[in-house]
Amino acid sequence: MPIIPSAILRVSRPLQSRLHSCCVKSRSKINEHIVSKKRVKMAQILEEQVESSDSNSDCEPPTVYHYYSHAQELQIPAKFPRYNWVLLSRYDTLELALDNIRKEDTWDEDHTYDWEDDKMYFKCTQGNCPCKRYVLVEYETTLVSMYRTETQHDHKNRKVSEDFDKRVLKEIKKCLKMDMLEPSVIVSALSEMENIVTPSEDEVVDYISYINKKKIKRQCFDPEDLRMFLIRYSRIPDDNHEPFVIDYELNPLGLPLFFRMVLSTKYLLNFAASANIIHASAHYRLTWQGFPVVVVGTSDRDKQFHPICLFVTSNEYETKEDYKLIFGCLRQKIPYYFRKRFNPKFLVNDASDSIQRAFQETFTSGKIRICWGFARKVIKSHAKLVVDKPTQKEMFADLEMLHTITRKGAFNAGMYFFMKKYQEYTDFIDYLNEEWILKNRNWYLGAVPGTPPTNSTFNQYIRELRAKKVINDDQNLVNFLLTSSKLVNEWSTRYSRDKNFVFVTETTIDLALWANSFCWSRHPKELVMVRQNDRYLYYQVPVGDRNSCKRFTYPPTNLKEFKNQYMSNWHVVMPVIKSHWQYGKCNCPKFFKNYMCPHVVGMALRLKFATVPAKAKALAYKERPQRMKAYMLKLRDAVESD
Structure with a gap:
C-alpha cells in the first residue's frame, strides 16, 4: 500500500468520517477491504491534482472536490449535492475567520453538515441562494482556511413571499394574527376559500420561517447603538422641549448587557416640581425584548394624568435600585436646573414592594396609596380559588363596601365584622389579613385623603398609546x-x-354636577348642625332620598348592622367665609373619588353661598323632569305642613 501524504489525509478527513459512519450503519453490505482500496485509489487521484497545481503556482487556487460526490462508486447514498469549492483566504485563528463572516451580515450557519467535526458551513440568508462557504480548521498547521463555492449569489425569484399569490399571503397573515400557528390548520382554512390556489404545508412552513427571520433580524439591536444613543442624548439641550437623558447607568464592557436610563425634558422637570401626587407603574410589553418600561407622572384635581419622565431598565423585573435612580435623579436635577424643591407627598402604585421602599427611603414623609383596581383584581382571583361560588358575589359586595369607608376607625370595625362573617374560609382570611391589612393597607378611600383611589387615568393613558x-x-x-x-x-x-x-389645581364643577347639586338642594332634607366654630360649619345630612337623619343608640354587632349605621348619614364641613365654599369637605365616597360631591355644592346652594348656572338648572329640569316634579311636590308638602 503506498504512503499517503499528510496533506492529502487532511483534505480527505471528511471522507474518512463519512465512510466510518456508513461502515457502522451497514457493515454487512460494505466490505472494509474494498472501502480501504477505494480510498487509496481516490487519494492517489487527489495527489496527482495537488502535484499539478503546485507546478502551476501562478494560476488561481486549485479547485477542491469533496469526496462524498463519488458516493455512488463507494456505494454510499448521495445525500448532499456536489459543490466545487475554491480557496478564498487563510486566517491565523478561527475567531478572525468567523468575525469576517459576521461583518458581511449575509451568512447563516448551515446545520445540514453537522457530521463535520473540523468544518463549519455557512449558507446565504436570502432564501435558496446556492452560494455557500465553509471554514476548515487545519490542526497540523494551526491555520484556518475559508472556501467558497464557484457559483455566485443568485437572489432572483428566491424569496419565499414571491412564490405565493398576494391574496394567499394576505390570508396566511390573517391566520397568524388569529393564533392559527399550525401549518395544517392554515392549509385547511385556505382550502375552504374560493378562487384561491391552496399551497402545501411545506410552502406554508417556509413562508412562516421567512417572516420570523425578517422579524427577528429587525428586532435585534447592537449594544454599541445603545451606548451611542445614551451619549448623544445625555447632552443638556437649550430647548426646553427637547428630550434628553437625565441620568443613566451602563455596563462599560458591553456584556452582560446592563443599563437603566431616565428620559424627560426641561419643561416636564419644571412642571414636576409642583407635583404632590406621583403615579408610577411598570409595563413589560412595550419592547420586543420585554425590558421593563416605567412611566412616571402626576394627576391634577380633575384626575387628568400628566407624564413626567420615562424609565427603561435591562433587569428582568424592576428593583428598588431602579426606582431609587428615578426618584433620586428627579430630586437632584430639579433643584439643579430650576432651583425648586421636588418633594411629592403621595405615591399611587399597584402594591409593588420595590417602588414603595424606594419612595419611602427617598421621601421619608411621603404616604403611599394602593390602587384599588389592582387590589380588587388580585383579591378576587384569590377568593375564586378558595371560596364557594354562591358566597363570592356577597363577599365581593362587602369588599366594595369596605373600600368606600372614609374613616380609619370605621374601617377597622368593618374589617373586624367582615372577618367574623367569613371566618369559615380561613385560607382566604389569612391571606387577606397578611397581604392587604398588615402589608398593603391603604386601599380604602379614607386611607390617604386627597389622592385618586386608582391608577385608572394612568392605565388609560398607556392603553391609548397602544391603540394609536x-x-x-x-x-x-x-x-x-x-x-x-x-x-x-x-x-x-x-x-x-x-x-x-x-x-388643574382646583376641582372643576361641570354642568352635570351643578344639575345634581341643584336637585339635591331642592329636596326637603333635614340638615342637622352638629357644631360650629370661627372657621367651619359642621352638618349632618341623610343618605339617599331620605329626608331625616338616622340616630342609633346601640353599637353594631355584625357586618349588616355596621353597614346600615355607617351608610345612614354623611358629614359635611363648610367654611364660614362664603367665597371659600369650594374648600368644603364631605365624607361620602363621591367626594373622596372626585374631590367634590353634590352634598358640598348643594349645601352651598342651600346656604346661598353660590348660585346655580342657568344652563345647569335647565339641564336639571330637562334630564330629570319626573324626579324634579317629585321633589317639588315634596317641597310643597313640607312647606304646607309648616
Whole structure:
C-alpha cells in the first residue's frame, strides 16, 4: 500500500468520517477491504491534482472536490449535492475567520453538515441562494482556511413571499394574527376559500420561517447603538422641549448587557416640581425584548394624568435600585436646573414592594396609596380559588363596601365584622389579613385623603398609546428609545399646542354636577348642625332620598348592622367665609373619588353661598323632569305642613 501524504489525509478527513459512519450503519453490505482500496485509489487521484497545481503556482487556487460526490462508486447514498469549492483566504485563528463572516451580515450557519467535526458551513440568508462557504480548521498547521463555492449569489425569484399569490399571503397573515400557528390548520382554512390556489404545508412552513427571520433580524439591536444613543442624548439641550437623558447607568464592557436610563425634558422637570401626587407603574410589553418600561407622572384635581419622565431598565423585573435612580435623579436635577424643591407627598402604585421602599427611603414623609383596581383584581382571583361560588358575589359586595369607608376607625370595625362573617374560609382570611391589612393597607378611600383611589387615568393613558400604535412590542430597544424620545417631546409640547390641556389645581364643577347639586338642594332634607366654630360649619345630612337623619343608640354587632349605621348619614364641613365654599369637605365616597360631591355644592346652594348656572338648572329640569316634579311636590308638602 503506498504512503499517503499528510496533506492529502487532511483534505480527505471528511471522507474518512463519512465512510466510518456508513461502515457502522451497514457493515454487512460494505466490505472494509474494498472501502480501504477505494480510498487509496481516490487519494492517489487527489495527489496527482495537488502535484499539478503546485507546478502551476501562478494560476488561481486549485479547485477542491469533496469526496462524498463519488458516493455512488463507494456505494454510499448521495445525500448532499456536489459543490466545487475554491480557496478564498487563510486566517491565523478561527475567531478572525468567523468575525469576517459576521461583518458581511449575509451568512447563516448551515446545520445540514453537522457530521463535520473540523468544518463549519455557512449558507446565504436570502432564501435558496446556492452560494455557500465553509471554514476548515487545519490542526497540523494551526491555520484556518475559508472556501467558497464557484457559483455566485443568485437572489432572483428566491424569496419565499414571491412564490405565493398576494391574496394567499394576505390570508396566511390573517391566520397568524388569529393564533392559527399550525401549518395544517392554515392549509385547511385556505382550502375552504374560493378562487384561491391552496399551497402545501411545506410552502406554508417556509413562508412562516421567512417572516420570523425578517422579524427577528429587525428586532435585534447592537449594544454599541445603545451606548451611542445614551451619549448623544445625555447632552443638556437649550430647548426646553427637547428630550434628553437625565441620568443613566451602563455596563462599560458591553456584556452582560446592563443599563437603566431616565428620559424627560426641561419643561416636564419644571412642571414636576409642583407635583404632590406621583403615579408610577411598570409595563413589560412595550419592547420586543420585554425590558421593563416605567412611566412616571402626576394627576391634577380633575384626575387628568400628566407624564413626567420615562424609565427603561435591562433587569428582568424592576428593583428598588431602579426606582431609587428615578426618584433620586428627579430630586437632584430639579433643584439643579430650576432651583425648586421636588418633594411629592403621595405615591399611587399597584402594591409593588420595590417602588414603595424606594419612595419611602427617598421621601421619608411621603404616604403611599394602593390602587384599588389592582387590589380588587388580585383579591378576587384569590377568593375564586378558595371560596364557594354562591358566597363570592356577597363577599365581593362587602369588599366594595369596605373600600368606600372614609374613616380609619370605621374601617377597622368593618374589617373586624367582615372577618367574623367569613371566618369559615380561613385560607382566604389569612391571606387577606397578611397581604392587604398588615402589608398593603391603604386601599380604602379614607386611607390617604386627597389622592385618586386608582391608577385608572394612568392605565388609560398607556392603553391609548397602544391603540394609536405610538408604542408597540414589535420594536427593538434602540428603535423604541427613538420613538420614546419623540413621545416625550409630544408630552412637553402639548401644553403649548393644546390650550385646553392644563394642570388643574382646583376641582372643576361641570354642568352635570351643578344639575345634581341643584336637585339635591331642592329636596326637603333635614340638615342637622352638629357644631360650629370661627372657621367651619359642621352638618349632618341623610343618605339617599331620605329626608331625616338616622340616630342609633346601640353599637353594631355584625357586618349588616355596621353597614346600615355607617351608610345612614354623611358629614359635611363648610367654611364660614362664603367665597371659600369650594374648600368644603364631605365624607361620602363621591367626594373622596372626585374631590367634590353634590352634598358640598348643594349645601352651598342651600346656604346661598353660590348660585346655580342657568344652563345647569335647565339641564336639571330637562334630564330629570319626573324626579324634579317629585321633589317639588315634596317641597310643597313640607312647606304646607309648616
